[in-house]
Amino acid sequence: MPLPKLFRLAAPSLAGLLSLSIAPSLPASVPVDARFGVMTHFAHGWDPDWAWIAAIRGVPNVRDELYWNVVEQQPGVYTFPADYDRYMDTLRVAGLSPLIVLSFENPLYDGGNTPWSDTAIAAYARYGSAVLRHYGDQIKSVEIWNEYNGSFCQGPATVDRANTYARMLAGAYAGIKAARPDVIVAGGATINVPLPYWEKLMQAGALDSMDALSVHPYRYNSAPEGIEDDIAGLQNLVRQYNHGQSKPIWVTEVGWGIQENPGPGEMFIDEATQAKFLVRAYALLLSAGVERVYWYLLRDYEDFTLGLTQADATPKLSAYAMQVMIQKLSGAKFVRRELTDEYLYSLLFEFDDGTPVRVVWSLKPVTVSSLGATTVTDLLGHSSAAPAALDLTDTPLFVEGPFVGLPPRTITQVVLADSVRDFSGTQGYRGWSFGAFAGYGSTDFQPLTNYEVTDWTQVWGGAFPWLTVTTGDQHPSTTGSQPVSAVRRWTSTYEGSVHITGQFQCGAGGDGVGVSVFVDGERIIHASLGGGNAITAPLDFVQTVHPGTRLAFAVDPGPGNDIDFDATSLHVTITAN
Numbered sequence: 001m002p003l004p005k006l007f008r009l010a011a012p013s014l015a016g017l018l019s020l021s022i023a024p025s026l027p028a029s030v031p032v033d034a035r036f037g038v039m040t041h042f043a044h045g046w047d048p049d050w051a052w053i054a055a056i057r058g059v060p061n062v063r064d065e066l067y068w069n070v071v072e073q074q075p076g077v078y079t080f081p082a083d084y085d086r087y088m089d090t091l092r093v094a095g096l097s098p099l100i101v102l103s104f105e106n107p108l109y110d111g112g113n114t115p116w117s118d119t120a121i122a123a124y125a126r127y128g129s130a131v132l133r134h135y136g137d138q139i140k141s142v143e144i145w146n147e148y149n150g151s152f153c154q155g156p157a158t159v160d161r162a163n164t165y166a167r168m169l170a171g172a173y174a175g176i177k178a179a180r181p182d183v184i185v186a187g188g189a190t191i192n193v194p195l196p197y198w199e200k201l202m203q204a205g206a207l208d209s210m211d212a213l214s215v216h217p218y219r220y221n222s223a224p225e226g227i228e229d230d231i232a233g234l235q236n237l238v239r240q241y242n243h244g245q246s247k248p249i250w251v252t253e254v255g256w257g258i259q260e261n262p263g264p265g266e267m268f269i270d271e272a273t274q275a276k277f278l279v280r281a282y283a284l285l286l287s288a289g290v291e292r293v294y295w296y297l298l299r300d301y302e303d304f305t306l307g308l309t310q311a312d313a314t315p316k317l318s319a320y321a322m323q324v325m326i327q328k329l330s331g332a333k334f335v336r337r338e339l340t341d342e343y344l345y346s347l348l349f350e351f352d353d354g355t356p357v358r359v360v361w362s363l364k365p366v367t368v369s370s371l372g373a374t375t376v377t378d379l380l381g382h383s384s385a386a387p388a389a390l391d392l393t394d395t396p397l398f399v400e401g402p403f404v405g406l407p408p409r410t411i412t413q414v415v416l417a418d419s420v421r422d423f424s425g426t427q428g429y430r431g432w433s434f435g436a437f438a439g440y441g442s443t444d445f446q447p448l449t450n451y452e453v454t455d456w457t458q459v460w461g462g463a464f465p466w467l468t469v470t471t472g473d474q475h476p477s478t479t480g481s482q483p484v485s486a487v488r489r490w491t492s493t494y495e496g497s498v499h500i501t502g503q504f505q506c507g508a509g510g511d512g513v514g515v516s517v518f519v520d521g522e523r524i525i526h527a528s529l530g531g532g533n534a535i536t537a538p539l540d541f542v543q544t545v546h547p548g549t550r551l552a553f554a555v556d557p558g559p560g561n562d563i564d565f566d567a568t569s570l571h572v573t574i575t576a577n
Helices: 048-056 080-095 118-138 155-178 195-203 228-239 273-285 317-329
Strands: 038-041 059-065 071-073 097-102 141-144 184-192 212-216 249-253 290-297 333-337 343-349 356-362 366-369 375-377 383-385 389-392 397-400 413-419 432-438 443-445 450-453 459-461 466-470 473-475 477-479 482-491 496-506 511-520 523-527 538-547 551-558 568-576
Touching: 038 195, 038 249, 048 080, 059 290, 059 496, 071 118, 080 097, 080 118, 097 118, 097 397, 118 141, 118 155, 141 155, 155 184, 155 195, 184 249, 212 228, 228 249, 228 273, 249 273, 273 290, 273 317, 273 333, 273 343, 273 356, 317 356, 317 397, 356 389, 366 511, 375 496, 432 551, 443 523, 466 482, 473 482, 473 496, 482 568, 496 511, 496 523, 496 551, 511 538, 551 568
Parallel strands: 038 059, 038 290, 059 097, 097 141, 141 184, 184 212, 212 249, 249 290
Antiparallel strands: 333 343, 343 356, 356 397, 366 389, 375 383, 375 397, 413 568, 432 443, 432 482, 450 459, 459 466, 466 473, 473 568, 477 482, 482 551, 496 538, 496 568, 511 523, 511 551
């Protein structure tokens, strides 16, 4: 597909960056839509002229930092360096609204560790207020720290991250609101969407100290589909702790890097795939009610290949896709996902005057009638009158007009069990039990007895060291010279034929694992994964079951009984066939 024609755009002090091929310019009628944003790293020393690259794409928001240890180098003295002021001035001139991440440690407090003492937490709050005083109403939103539940937390704060963060958040929130009641405070900033950690935050009262929840729902080696379920799970948890009321959710980082030579377990991602994933992710997140989405990253940087452009400002296909998406969806509110087969996505948006626009794609090729559709636009901004029939693929299209030709759902699937959805701290909940097979050839199910909620997940364990079953993975063990399989087992209450779909996937390290499926103690599927073999084993089969039939999904330590790197993910769905 040819790229749009080239043209030059001039702007103040661009230093040659804008002699680029860019998609057709946004029409003046496109409203500023705060849902769209991009991450930048001006605080890392990027040339501020990069702000214009975001501006010409129509992106209204950027996310960046003003580091604490730079701003406060003497206790209580706040000094803002010229390069900070320069990049903030450029954002203002370019019409970009900054979300400022207030971070990271300051060597003046708590020995340079993440603030945990009352003294350091109070100092952090004063730093936040100083930032707002210096830049005034240019800053309309701030984020409290970054990925505190991940690698950006050190020292005593790591002992009880959730409660320590909740204390820091409360102090910062009070100080910020005293200085600027209008500023939106985003809290959490979690890597991924770890519901156990979020529940600990909510139990500590964190919801009272944030105007929006911020998350980074990366899906590095999988497609965007399902990202909306992560958001729905978080919102359900919010309602549980917020008197039935929802709260705004911001995705302040999400993205996919280019991986044209993927390693074991990695997904092949080229420019075209990145562009597809960008639009599908944004559409799905907006469908889940996310209020803002910031793509990570504006440009490739160091080892990060998630940029909309290459490091030399050459635009990738994702840059065109971002601009076209903003042009087509700005000002349009999500209405619903239309009822089609599961593989076909039609997300309906409407403008205030009722004009519809849909983001449409299909995870398997399908041809549909274009009845009612008027205009179809691809990711590069090429628009044409809708043909009589539309060939849908995993590349999303923007479809305007009533578009009544979509086929309705042809199969109504009744989901009997889902290993992720149904995971619980109660043995037997929705038919699922969690246990072990100990010894060669054993199918004697030994239920696990210890259940724990960590910051990251819920986990079952027991008498065998390292043996765990969590929401999404299983780790085997050994006893003496004997293997011990980690097992999740579903007991049917259904009579008839069921369809089992899913996948085992192990990591790239270690000597591999064995994965098996058993029906009433008889092994019907086995595969060796890793250790030089494939690392995935798809499941797709039909099985007749009766009330009491037991389907067991097991992971053993492999032929060498070496349990290093043996964590193996599993997601199984069982539907009435």
